[in-house]
Amino acid sequence: MARYAAIDVGTNTVLLLVAERTPSGFRPVAERGVITRLGKGVDASRQLAADAMARTLEVVGRFADEARSLGAVGLAITATSAARDADNGAEFLAAARARTGVDVEVLSGDEEAQLSYRAVSDDFGPEAGERELVAIDIGGGSTEFIFGRGRSVRFHSSINIGSVRLTERCIRSDPPSPEDFARLHAELAPALARIPAPEAGALVVGVAGTLTTLYAVANAIAPYDAARVHGGWLSREALAQTRERLAAVPLAERRGLPGLQPERADVIIAGAVLLEHALDHLRVNGTRVSDHGLRWGLLAGRFGGTAP
Numbered sequence: 001m002a003r004y005a006a007i008d009v010g011t012n013t014v015l016l017l018v019a020e021r022t023p024s025g026f027r028p029v030a031e032r033g034v035i036t037r038l039g040k041g042v043d044a045s046r047q048l049a050a051d052a053m054a055r056t057l058e059v060v061g062r063f064a065d066e067a068r069s070l071g072a073v074g075l076a077i078t079a080t081s082a083a084r085d086a087d088n089g090a091e092f093l094a095a096a097r098a099r100t101g102v103d104v105e106v107l108s109g110d111e112e113a114q115l116s117y118r119a120v121s122d123d124f125g126p127e128a129g130e131r132e133l134v135a136i137d138i139g140g141g142s143t144e145f146i147f148g149r150g151r152s153v154r155f156h157s158s159i160n161i162g163s164v165r166l167t168e169r170c171i172r173s174d175p176p177s178p179e180d181f182a183r184l185h186a187e188l189a190p191a192l193a194r195i196p197a198p199e200a201g202a203l204v205v206g207v208a209g210t211l212t213t214l215y216a217v218a219n220a221i222a223p224y225d226a227a228r229v230h231g232g233w234l235s236r237e238a239l240a241q242t243r244e245r246l247a248a249v250p251l252a253e254r255r256g257l258p259g260l261q262p263e264r265a266d267v268i269i270a271g272a273v274l275l276e277h278a279l280d281h282l283r284v285n286g287t288r289v290s291d292h293g294l295r296w297g298l299l300a301g302r303f304g305g306t307a308p
Helices: 052-067 083-084 087-098 109-128 163-170 178-192 209-219 238-247 266-281 292-305
Strands: 003-011 015-024 024-033 072-079 133-138 143-149 152-159 203-207 233-235 286-290
Touching: 003 052, 003 292, 015 052, 015 209, 015 292, 024 052, 024 209, 024 292, 052 072, 052 087, 072 083, 072 087, 083 087, 083 178, 109 143, 109 152, 109 286, 133 209, 133 266, 143 266, 152 266, 163 178, 163 266, 178 266, 203 209, 203 266, 209 233, 209 238, 209 266, 209 286, 233 238, 238 266, 238 286, 266 286
Parallel strands: 003 072, 133 203, 203 286
Antiparallel strands: 003 015, 015 024, 133 143, 143 152, 233 286
16 A cells, blocks of 8 residues: 655654555554754744754654655655744755755645644544534644634634743743743733634644643653553643643753653643643633644645545
8 A cells, every 4th residue: 555754844843654545544654753943942033043953854854764765655744833934944945855855845824723633633523523623733833723623624723832932932940930930821811812712512632742742741651652642631630730740840850750751841831831721711621632743634635535
């Protein structure tokens, strides 16, 4: 069966998915993820740092080589918030094209939202049934909210706030101080004000590394196991308890917590506060957790088929 690959170059993480297209949908062959922090400092400087580009290009090139070695006949590569916000984003795109032979597609916030929702609707649409389905995709540089039924989207919005951007703007102490949390709350309240309330009984699904990490920490899943994380339920209460645990210890100690990638330890608190605000704004008491993010929607959208 034909194999295809998708590489998602995010503000914080680069993700690879290689999958076979089967009669029932795509079946994963290989999934990889490396935190390269492409968007480090972009919020303040509007520039991709040379070292961040070098780290990210090395991983993207290695992932493209692996995809081809596994027999992928099609490869799609996208970049999101950091690449679209940086004034020197074209430099990164040209270097990635030279290294991989593939044009990297810079997604708008709306396109990012649509692809994330595609992955969520493929996996959780049957559970939602006639209820509204709400996807929350928390990235390093932006967060997408998408409301719909089945494949039909009725509202989507991308806010220019994510775990990396919030950390750089608001957190100045280790561990975060009350003043840091006050700055986080001040950033988030107006940013979420334009997101509408979902219909009563809506099923909320959280996507991407912040969500999967918080669930893994809450349930001490170490080493990370996608099969145990995907489809899990993260209650609002468990989220608050997890955020309190993370914020109670300094970064060096936080890096050793079961379920938390050491490279994500500096931005996970801001991501947790963002998710708390989002759930409160949506007036729900928790969220399903999806390990199948944008890369799954990208694969389905570019090469056809659905997730299994």
